[in-house]
Amino acid sequence: MEALTATNITKRFTNHVALDKVSLSIPEKTIFGLLGPNGAGKTTLIRIINQIINADSGEIMLFGEKLQEKHIGEIGYLPEERGLYKKLKVGEQLVYFAQLKGLSKKDATEKSKAWMRKFDTVDWWGKKVEDLSKGMAQKIQFISTVMHEPRLIILDEPFSGFDPVNAQVITREILELKEKGCTVIFSTHRMETVEDLCDHVVMINKSQKVLEGSKREVKETYKTNAYTVEHRGSFSITSDIYELTEQKKLGDTMFQSTIHVKNKISPNQLIRELTTVTEVHSFVEKVPTMSEIFINLVKGGNNE
Amino acid sequence: MNKIWLIARREFLNRVQKKSFLFATILIPLIFPTIMAVLVYVAKKQNEHETKEVIYYVDESNTFVPDTSRFTFRKFHGPLADAKTAFDHSKDYGLLFIPPFKLSDPSGITLYTKENASIDDINNIESLLETRIKDLKMKRMKIGQKLLDSLQTDVKIKTIQVTEGGKERSSNSIVMAGIGMACGILMYMFIFIYGAQIMQGVIEEKTSKVVEVIVSSVRPFQLMMGKIIGLGSVGLLQFSIWIILMTTLTFGVFGYFGIESPQHQALQQISADAAAQQAAVSSKALNLINEFLSLPLGYILFCFLFYFIGGYFLYGALFAAVGSAVDSPAETQQFMFPITIPLLISYLSLFMFILKAHDSPASVWLSIIPFTSPIAMMGRIAFGVPLWQVLLSMSLLIAGFVVTTWIAGRIYRVGILMHGTKVSYKVLVKWFLQKG
Numbered sequence: 001m002e003a004l005t006a007t008n009i010t011k012r013f014t015n016h017v018a019l020d021k022v023s024l025s026i027p028e029k030t031i032f033g034l035l036g037p038n039g040a041g042k043t044t045l046i047r048i049i050n051q052i053i054n055a056d057s058g059e060i061m062l063f064g065e066k067l068q069e070k071h072i073g074e075i076g077y078l079p080e081e082r083g084l085y086k087k088l089k090v091g092e093q094l095v096y097f098a099q100l101k102g103l104s105k106k107d108a109t110e111k112s113k114a115w116m117r118k119f120d121t122v123d124w125w126g127k128k129v130e131d132l133s134k135g136m137a138q139k140i141q142f143i144s145t146v147m148h149e150p151r152l153i154i155l156d157e158p159f160s161g162f163d164p165v166n167a168q169v170i171t172r173e174i175l176e177l178k179e180k181g182c183t184v185i186f187s188t189h190r191m192e193t194v195e196d197l198c199d200h201v202v203m204i205n206k207s208q209k210v211l212e213g214s215k216r217e218v219k220e221t222y223k224t225n226a227y228t229v230e231h232r233g234s235f236s237i238t239s240d241i242y243e244l245t246e247q248k249k250l251g252d253t254m255f256q257s258t259i260h261v262k263n264k265i266s267p268n269q270l271i272r273e274l275t276t277v278t279e280v281h282s283f284v285e286k287v288p289t290m291s292e293i294f295i296n297l298v299k300g301g302n303n304e
Numbered sequence: 305m306n307k308i309w310l311i312a313r314r315e316f317l318n319r320v321q322k323k324s325f326l327f328a329t330i331l332i333p334l335i336f337p338t339i340m341a342v343l344v345y346v347a348k349k350q351n352e353h354e355t356k357e358v359i360y361y362v363d364e365s366n367t368f369v370p371d372t373s374r375f376t377f378r379k380f381h382g383p384l385a386d387a388k389t390a391f392d393h394s395k396d397y398g399l400l401f402i403p404p405f406k407l408s409d410p411s412g413i414t415l416y417t418k419e420n421a422s423i424d425d426i427n428n429i430e431s432l433l434e435t436r437i438k439d440l441k442m443k444r445m446k447i448g449q450k451l452l453d454s455l456q457t458d459v460k461i462k463t464i465q466v467t468e469g470g471k472e473r474s475s476n477s478i479v480m481a482g483i484g485m486a487c488g489i490l491m492y493m494f495i496f497i498y499g500a501q502i503m504q505g506v507i508e509e510k511t512s513k514v515v516e517v518i519v520s521s522v523r524p525f526q527l528m529m530g531k532i533i534g535l536g537s538v539g540l541l542q543f544s545i546w547i548i549l550m551t552t553l554t555f556g557v558f559g560y561f562g563i564e565s566p567q568h569q570a571l572q573q574i575s576a577d578a579a580a581q582q583a584a585v586s587s588k589a590l591n592l593i594n595e596f597l598s599l600p601l602g603y604i605l606f607c608f609l610f611y612f613i614g615g616y617f618l619y620g621a622l623f624a625a626v627g628s629a630v631d632s633p634a635e636t637q638q639f640m641f642p643i644t645i646p647l648l649i650s651y652l653s654l655f656m657f658i659l660k661a662h663d664s665p666a667s668v669w670l671s672i673i674p675f676t677s678p679i680a681m682m683g684r685i686a687f688g689v690p691l692w693q694v695l696l697s698m699s700l701l702i703a704g705f706v707v708t709t710w711i712a713g714r715i716y717r718v719g720i721l722m723h724g725t726k727v728s729y730k731v732l733v734k735w736f737l738q739k740g
Contacts, residue, residue: 012739013738014734014737014738047721050519050520051520052516052519052520052524052721054739056739072520072521075520077517077520078517079513079516079517079520081513081516081723082513082514082516082517083512083513083514083517084512084514084517085509085512085514086508086512087318088318096310096314097517097518097521099310100307100310100311100518100521100522101521141517144517
C-alpha cells in the first residue's frame with residue numbers, strides 16, 4: 001500500500017509558482033528521500049502534507065484516505081525551522097505537544113516518560129529548555145516528533161545541529177521506527193544520508209518533479225555505462241565498442257582509466273577486450289552517487 | 305475548539321505560574337495603599353509636632369486682631385525701626401508692619417521675612433486682614449453681626465435626571481464622571497498591557513521557531529485565539545485580584561490611621577447622631593454613597609465586562625497580527641501606529657470632552673465606532689445612555705471584533721512562517737489576500 005500519494009499538486013504564491021503539478025507516491029514502510037535545491041518547493045510540499053497551508057489544486061491521499069484534519073495525529077513533523085518553548089520545562093513541553101496532537105494527558109505523560117527513559121534523559125524532565133545544550137534540545141525535539149506514534153514521519157534536515165554521536169543515535173532510531181512500520185519522509189541536502197538511508201527518492205527542482213523511483217532504479221537510469229579499470233601498462237585504443245575517456249598514472253607502470261562503453265556489451269566482453277591490450281588489476285562499474293545525480297539534474301535544469 | 309482551550313490553558317498557566325505574575329499581582333495593590341499610608345502617616349506626624357511660626361507685628365493702625373490658627377502673632381510695642389532690629393536678632397519667621405491706613409484704600413502693609421514667604425502664608429495673612437477690614441467696614445455701616453450671619457446662606461443644587469420612562473433619578477455628575485474615568489483608564493491600560501503581551505508572545509514563538517511545530521498540530525487561527533483567550537483570562541484574574549486586594553487594603557489603611565472613609569462616615573452617621581458639624585460633612589459623603597448606590601451598578605458592571613472583553617479581543621487580534629509580521633520587537637513600531645491612534649483618540653477624548661459633554665455628537669459617535677467605543681462608552685455609561693445607542697455600539701463591537709480577527713488571522717497565518725522578510729504594509733496586504 002502507498003503511505004501517501006500526491007496527484008497534481010499545484011501551489012501558487014503571489015509572485016511565483018511554488019509547486020507545479022507535482023505527483024508522487026510514497027510506498028509504506030520505506031524511508032523516502034525528498035530532494036531538491038533550496039527554493040525548489042520541498043518545504044511548501046511538506047507544509048501542504050502537514051495541512052499548514054492548502055494546495056491550490058491537486059489531491060493528497062494518506063493511507064488510502066483523502067487528507068483531512070484527523071490525520072494530524074498520524075503525522076509527526078520535524079521542521080527545518082524548529083524550536084521549543086525556552087521557558088517551559090521539558091516534561092510539560094512534551095506532554096503539551098502530544099496533547100496538541102490529540103493524546104490524552106495521561107497517555108501523553110506516560111509516553112513522554114517512556115521516550116525520555118529510552119534516550120536516557122529522564123533527569124531533564126523538570127529542567128527548562130533554555131538550560132539544555134543544543135544537542136539535548138534536539139533530542140527532545142525528536143521525541144516530540146515521534147512520541148505520539150505517527151505512521152508518517154516527516155523530517156526536514158533532521159541532522160543539522162547534531163554531533164556525530166547523537167546523529168547516530170537518531171539514525172538508529174529512524175531505522176527502528178521503519179522496522180516498526182513507520183514511513184519516513186526525509187528532506188535533506190546531505191546526499192550521504194540519502195545514500196545510506198533512503199529506499200526511494202523524489203527530486204523536485206524549480207517547482208517540478210524531475211526524478212522519482214527507488215534508489216536502485218534511479219541509479220540504473222542514470223548510470224553512464226562507464227567502467228574504471230586499474231591496469232599495468234598503458235594503452236590507447238579507441239574502437240567502435242568503447243572509448244577511453246581518461247587515463248592517469250598511479251605508479252611507475254600502473255594506470256587508472258575510465259572507459260565508456262558505446263554499445264550494449266556486457267562487462268565480460270569488455271574485460272576480454274582489455275586483457276588483450278593490458279594487464280587488468282581491477283575492474284569496477286562506475287555507478288553514479290546520489291550527489292552526482294543531484295548535481296547533474298540541478299545543473300541540467302539551470303541550463304535549459 | 306478543544307485545541308483552542310488547550311492552548312489557552314497552557315498560556316494561562318505559563319503566566320500565572322511565573323513568579324513575576326505573583327509579584328505584580330500582589331505587590332502593585334500593596335504599593336498603592338502603602339504609599340498612601342506613608343503619606344497619611346507623615347502628614348499626621350507633621351500636624352502633631354508642627355510648632356507654629358512666630359510673626360511679630362507692629363500695628364500703628366490699631367485694627368489688627370490676630371488669628372492664631374496658623375501663626376503665633378506677637379505684638380511688638382515700639383517703633384518699626386526697633387522691631388526690625390529685634391527681628392534681625394531673633395530666629396522668628398516674620399515681622400508684619402501695619403501702618404495707619406484708610407479703610408477704603410489699605411496700603412503700606414508689609415511683611416518682612418528672612419526666607420521667601422510662601423504664597424500660602426501670604427494668602428493667609430492677606431485674607432486675615434481682608435476679613436478684618438470687611439468687618440470694620442460693616443460696623444461703620446452699622447450692620448450688626450446677627451444681620452451678617454443671616455446673610456450667609458449655603459446653596460446646594462440637587463440634580464435630578466429624568467429618564468425616558470419619566471422616572472426621576474437624582475444624579476451626581478462627579479460620581480458618574482469618576483466611574484467613567486476609572487473604567488476608561490482601566491480599559492486603556494488593559495488593552496495596551498495585555499495586547500503588548502500577546503504581541504510579545506507571538507514574536508517569541510516566531511523567533512524560537514517553535515511555531516511551525518505547533519501549526520503542524522493546530523490551525524494557526526486556533527493558536528492565535530488560544531493565546532488571546534489565555535492571556536485575557538490572566539488579565540481578568542489579575543484585575544479581579546487587584547480590585548479585591550486594593551479595596552480591602554485601602555479600607556484597612558484608612559481604618560488604622562483613623563481616617564474615615566466615606567462609607568465609614570456614612571455608617572457612623574446612620575448609627576449615631578454625631579455633632580452638628582460632623583453631620584454636615586457626613587451627610588455630604590452619605591449623599592455621594594447614595595448617588596453611587598442609586599446607579600444601576602449591575603448594568604454598569606455588565607457593560608464594563610462586555611466592553612472589556614470586546615475591546616480586548618478587537619485589539620488583541622491586531623496585536624497578534626503585528627507580532628506575526630515581525631522578527632523582533634524593535635520592528636513593531638511602524639505597525640503599532642494604526643493600533644495606537646484610535647486608542648489614544650478615545651483616551652484623550654475621554655478627558656477632553658466625553659466626561660464633560662457626554663451627549664455631544666462627537667461623544668456619541670466615538671462610543672458607537674468599534675475602535676473607540678470600549679473607552680468612550682465606558683466614559684458615558686454612568687450618565688445613562690439611550691438603549692439603542694448601547695445596543696448599536698455593542699453589535700458593532702462584536703462585528704468589529706469578528707472583522708479584525710478575520711483580517712488579523714489571515715495575516716497571522718502567513719506571517720508566523722515568514723523569516724527574514726522585509727515587511728511593509730504592502731506585504732501585509734499581499735499576505736492577507738493570499739489563498740489558504
